[in-house]
Amino acid sequence: MLTLFHAPRSRATTILVLIEEMGIGDRIELVEVLVRRADGSGGPDPRNPHPEGKVPYLTDGADHLRERGAIVVYLTDLFPEAGLGRPVGHPQRGAFLSWLFYYQGVMEPVLVLEGAGLRHPLLEATFRDLQAVIATLETALEQGAFLLGDAYSAADLLLSSPFQWIPDALSDSPRLRDWIARCADRPAMRAVLAREQA
Missing domain, CATH: 1.20.1050.10 (Glutathione S-transferase Yfyf (Class Pi); Chain A, domain 2)
Structure with missing residues (x-):
């Protein structure tokens, strides 16, 4: 199963919105983790597999993705029926x-x-x-x-x-x-x- 590691009000929020837009929330497990914030709060979370302790981080079995652009491509390619990406062969x-x-x-x-x-x-x-x-x-x-x-x-x-x-x-x-x-x-x-x- 797909798992998204995220922290509220972070760069991971974009991926949460993408998941909501695509209507695939029931296909992705969400794991909320702590991250270091700009104000110095937060910190490393042992539950977060991201090598730098950041979010978003998406796992799909043994495959792991970081960086929002990569996660966007992966999800829109995996669920092309949502219409938010442009699949291989599309003119755009x-x-x-x-x-x-x-x-x-x-x-x-x-x-x-x-x-x-x-x-x-x-x-x-x-x-x-x-x-x-x-x-x-x-x-x-x-x-x-x-x-x-x-x-x-x-x-x-x-x-x-x-x-x-x-x-x-x-x-x-x-x-x-x-x-x-x-x-x-x-x-x-x-x-x-x-x-x-x-």
Whole structure:
């Protein structure tokens, strides 16, 4: 059976929302673990198999996955009928994967560097800067309501996720704010956030 190790109000929340969106909660065992928090609270949890003690962490028998982008691909490939991924052979498969890897390799590092107030030409040449990330998202959203057009996908969930926690990271971009609001207003997002706040 699939098992997801998670901690409330962490990066694992995105995967909980994905599971809710896909309607596969009855197929995944959820194990809540402690993690070290930015404020110094929490700490290692011996129940967490992640080698660095982080979340999310997904196991499927002997197979183990970490990193949200990898878990998103794994689950959307495993349950293609949910329609939140783009399976092999789909004309948007490359775009879907590109967005997931863009998030992990470019967007999240840029947001972390921006939040830390770190600037350096080498960092910006390697990862780009926040304005470049915003321009990339705005350009994609000129084609439709979501990153892959008019249909919401797991790419929208992942790439909009940091803005649920740090909305001030955005410039005054009506197009991006509307997209983030559409992603936040989904029943799965509201249900998971309500459970985590309870």
